[in-house]
Amino acid sequence: MSNDLSATDQYVLTHTMLRIKDPMRSLEFYEQVLGFRLVTRLDFEEARFSLYFLQPRGHADCADGTMEHTFSRMGLLELTHNWGSEADDGEMHSGNSDPKGFGHICVAVPDIAAACARFEELGVRFQKRLGEGGMKEIAFILDPDGYWIEIVQPSLMDGLVGSFKV
Numbered sequence: 001m002s003n004d005l006s007a008t009d010q011y012v013l014t015h016t017m018l019r020i021k022d023p024m025r026s027l028e029f030y031e032q033v034l035g036f037r038l039v040t041r042l043d044f045e046e047a048r049f050s051l052y053f054l055q056p057r058g059h060a061d062c063a064d065g066t067m068e069h070t071f072s073r074m075g076l077l078e079l080t081h082n083w084g085s086e087a088d089d090g091e092m093h094s095g096n097s098d099p100k101g102f103g104h105i106c107v108a109v110p111d112i113a114a115a116c117a118r119f120e121e122l123g124v125r126f127q128k129r130l131g132e133g134g135m136k137e138i139a140f141i142l143d144p145d146g147y148w149i150e151i152v153q154p155s156l157m158d159g160l161v162g163s164f165k166v
Helices: 023-033 112-121 154-161
Strands: 015-020 036-044 049-056 076-082 104-108 125-128 139-142 148-152
Touching: 023 036, 023 049, 023 076, 112 125, 112 139, 112 148, 148 154
Parallel strands: 015 076, 104 148
Antiparallel strands: 036 049, 049 076, 125 139, 139 148
16 A cells, blocks of 8 residues: 555545534524525435535635535535424434534634624524633534534634644
């Protein structure tokens, strides 16, 4: 087996998938609260599920809605809705409860205090507010299905992490 990593130079992490129960509720949250925009919707009639690909509005490399572009762009969030799951009264597994697994996604904002104040005004549920706990420079909000979303201000991260080496 070759250990030539140049073979991976064109690899791209394109998206992260979250399973959702109510597409309209989730789309409203990600579009209105976090400023994402829907770039592609795919409905699979026979398999009874839909995929919603979203990207931050200000992203310089916005997908154009084609399959090739959707599956080659970085930084998309895929929301997957299995039709009929909205009637399921079970909780979605966020990974932050047992058994541990997936933990959260993260959104960077230019002013975390202003973002958190806006989230508060919009009635967004917080898992951890800014200033709470040991990591006072970050916050966690919850999406409609209970997934954790870490909110960070990149300029504050050095103080949080301290010195580090790459």
